[in-house]
Amino acid sequence: MVLGAGLISCESLVDNMNTDLNNPTDASASLILTGAQLGNVSVQEGHLARVAAMWSGYFTGTDRQYKDIYSYNVTGASFNDVWQFVYQGVVEQTKLVITKSQTTNNRLVQGIAKVTRAHALGTAAACWGDVPFSEAADIARFPNPAFEPQVEVYQKLQALLDEAIADLESGIGSSPGAADIFFQGDAGKWKEAAYTLKSRFYMETREYQLAYAAAGKGITGAARSLVVTHGSTLNVNENLMYAFIARNRVGDINAALSLAPKLLNPASPDYRGNARTDETARYNHHFITVNASGTQIPVSPNTNSSTTSRGLFGQSAPYPLVTFSENLLTLAEAGLRSGGAATGLEKLNAFRAYLNAGGDLDPTYKTYTYRYEPYTASDIAPGGMLNKDGIQAEQALLREILMERYLTFNGQILGFNDLRRTRKEAVAVQLSPNAGVALPERMIYSEAEVNSNTSAPRPVPGVFVKTPVNL
Missing domain, CATH: 1.25.40.390 (Serine Threonine Protein Phosphatase 5, Tetratricopeptide repeat)
Incomplete structure (x- = not known):
């Protein structure tokens, strides 16, 4: 499916349509x-x-x-x-x-x-x-x-x-x-x-x-x-993020001070990868530091749109509304909260298996390395790979699930909803205010x-x- 007339960079509903959608009583x-x-x-x-x-x-x-x-x-x-x-x-x-x-x-x-x-x-x-x-x-x-x-x-x-x-x-x-x-x-x-x-x-x-x-x-x-x-x-069916960031309002938005690229970047001291997790491909799919002309830029949402490099926010990139990824991650978090660590771990590993098979990566980024091997009960146990600070195993698993949800929902309203919902959790994603x-x-x-x-x-x-x- 490709969106036709009506969805353009200024988010108009009616351009190029032959019926006024604000007065459609005679339309089918x-x-x-x-x-x-x-x-x-x-x-x-x-x-x-x-x-x-x-x-x-x-x-x-x-x-x-x-x-x-x-x-x-x-x-x-x-x-x-x-x-x-x-x-x-x-x-x-x-x-x-x-x-x-x-x-x-x-x-x-x-x-x-x-x-x-x-x-x-x-x-x-x-x-x-x-x-x-x-x-x-x-x-x-x-x-x-x-x-x-x-x-x-x-x-x-x-x-x-x-x-x-x-x-x-x-x-x-x-x-x-x-x-x-x-x-x-x-x-x-x-x-x-x-x-x-x-x-x-x-x-x-x-x-x-x-x-x-x-x-x-x-x-x-x-x-x-x-x-x-x-x-x-142009101006008909482009990704709205691309149209705004890369074409209509160039320079208004980047990701230079943002948390998500730091968590995904293997070269960052805040990198969240581990022995079972390689985020190289996802980082490059989501963010860029060199624009399409080859010029160095601050880290920015990836709007690359060539046949060899289609970023998460590329011109023709699909935009997620209600997805399989969301559903798997809801099974993981809600399963943990309502059914215990075994259920949560099983469902998180189902999502990681999806990622390990390529997941939501555009095929042009599968040339980068990525790895999402299953976690074990020992990984979330006190002293385990995901629990170096010795908290309860369920809390260590919740921390990992919330982090995965945060990174998966990059550029979506869902991320904002999740942060507010989980802000009181001791293991929630820690976000610093942009001001104040x-x-x-x-x-x-x-x-x-x-x-x-x-x-x-x-x-x-x-x-x-x-x-x-x-x-």
């Missing part, structure tokens, strides 16, 4: 579904992901407003567009899709739309806390939609995903085909993605036993991951929403105010 359900999916791509891969990456030790903001955002100087105006993508681009459009699909009893399309909506609203709840849910995108009835408590939103997301799964299991409805830009109407793949999303949301509310059970029904292979497949057509002494806890509510919605929280909580699930 399939066309509206495409627009909603593109809107969700902009939510997950655009500005919100860049901010999350800067606040998670993946990227460094170095110029213009990104230098200020990196130092946590950010206003609600910075999030106006992404808020609009969530509520107009996804929620409103998926409601229209469902209404139109109900008239033909097309439960397959309804299920896809519900998973898409849950994905966008789940990201909104994680990033902002209390958000509109039940009254959202119904301006005639609710001109000032209520902001519902974050915990209740997560509960409603689980119910929405249960509805989606029932729709997808029903076998009722015709496929939207290519209008579904991800799975072309494959109900089985959407069902697995729904279960992995359920496990994600249970992780974010720390319901680990439920997360483990949901992940057990989640994405079963890399080829079944929900990813945005990009292309190399406090780490950010949330995004700032859209200024446009606050100014237009009398139900919006007042005073507006600042960036260092914890969301309820992370208190």
Whole structure:
């Protein structure tokens, strides 16, 4: 699948499309579904992901407003567009899709739309806390939609995903085909993605036993991951990270002060490799110190886009949304927390086996060395390779799993969510503030929403105010 018109470097939803997606009452359900999916791509891969990456030790903001955002100087105006993508681009459009699909009893399309909506609203709840849910995108009835408590939103997301799964299991409805830009109407793949999303949301509310059970029904292979497949057509289907970092805003972002490249770089004193782990290939896939012209640069996200070097953020590089890697790592962490060290170790080794077979590496980076041999119980025992400081074996294993999740989610909002969720853990990934002494806890509510919605929280909580699930 290659994204067509509508997904461009400025994250517009409507360029080159023949229907106004903000007024689509005469469009088909399939066309509206495409627009909603593109809107969700902009939510997950655009500005919100860049901010999350800067606040998670993946990227460094170095110029213009990104230098200020990196130092946590950010206003609600910075999030106006992404808020609009969530509520107009996804929620409103998926409601229209469902209404139109109900008239033909097309439960397959309804299920896809519900998973898409849950994905966008789940990201909104994680990033902002209390958000509109039940009254959202119904301006005639609710001109000032209520902001519902974050915990209740997560509960409603689980119910929405249960509805989606029932729709997808029903076998009722015709496929939207290519209008579904991800799975072309494959109900089985959407069902697995729904279960992995359920496990994600249970992780974010720390319901680990439920997360483990949901992940057990989640994405079963890399080829079944929900990813945005990009292309190399300028201003049409490029990877949004590439378009921003390498072309539109060159110099605004690198990774010179970031934690992740230090952990992956075998030459760094902070390198996390060991006798069973060689991160050389992953480091080079994720980061560069020489640009495409051969010029030495500060360590930066890898935007290489040649036939012999396709970086993690290359022009046509796929961007992960809901993946097999996430599902395996959820099984590892939730399995450890709910089932003990043996379960956690088994599931972590399943993920390491995936990495050892090449994992998420682009084939052009498999020429570098990499090794992810299985760990043993003795490795996590006091005095073992992963437990030189003599802590409890379960804690040593948790530390390793959290570190693996951190590195795997490079450039994703998931990394920011994980850091906040696990910040109180003694073995959590240790991130130093970019400025001051406090780490950010949330995004700032859209200024446009606050100014237009009398139900919006007042005073507006600042960036260092914890969301309820992370208190």
